[in-house]
Amino acid sequence: MSRTAYVNGAYVPHRRAGVHIEDRGYQFADGVYEVWSVRHGALMDNEGHFRRLWHSLKELQIVAPMPEVSLAHILREIVRKNRVRNGLVYLQVTRGVAPRDHAFPADIAPALVITAKSMSTQKSEETAKKGVAVFSTPDERWARCDIKSVSLLPNILAKQVAKRQGGYEAWMVDAQGMVTEGSSSNAWIVTKDGVLATRSLADNILSGVTRGRVLALAAQRQLTVEERPFSIEEAQAAKEAFLTAATNFVMPIVRIDDVPVGEGMPGPLAEALRKDYLQSAVT
């Protein structure tokens, strides 16, 4: 089946979809994005993704392309037109098209692109059953990682560091030797005492929608949670480790920089939270 994309007001064949060469997203990475997971044909965590989208746009002074209700309609349409049962929706808003100049014009209309793709749930489940490896790398990003900007150079370079070594994700480490987050996910450990630890949002990380959901699930399970930094050494010595993202839900981590975590197998808490998440997260 051929895919359909939404580009600036029109549904177009995915393979022919394009934007203007002076789109500021293309020239300056001057834009923001969101990624929704689709399960059983429904968008997951809609409210959280919209809240973060409005935050990113506001912080960068980019005009919202349309009201939430209209955007939500297009998101559902793109899921329907692409017949996605399980997969992802990608939305990108850039500041728009203008002659190249670092400073931006006041009256520029934002550009909007939305795409969708199907993904195999079976593959994701198989990966989660085995668990994944992560590798550490310095966090070279800017001071506004709360904004979900399409400017992702440090993130893609970090992911490449992991991929080159056969890893699944990179954990970025700050100047104090503490893990901030993954290149496209949030980072978690379960300590020897069974405490769930993940970095605080006050510390220049992305407010992961999945992270928020997992914190709520942890509260339901009456787990002790500490929102605090941890080092690679602490994570390697932890009982369990996992990552969260819309693309991965809760994904167990079994090796960090080639050191096995716990038994070197997915931990029971990560598996339980993954199950909780998949049962709870359809909006």
Ligand code: PDD
């Ligand atoms: N990334 N941290 C970073 C740096 C991310 O890029 C992401 C998501 C997350 C997790 O956020 P959420 O739970 O809302 O997906 C954390 C998306 C999936 C991506 O870039 O593809």
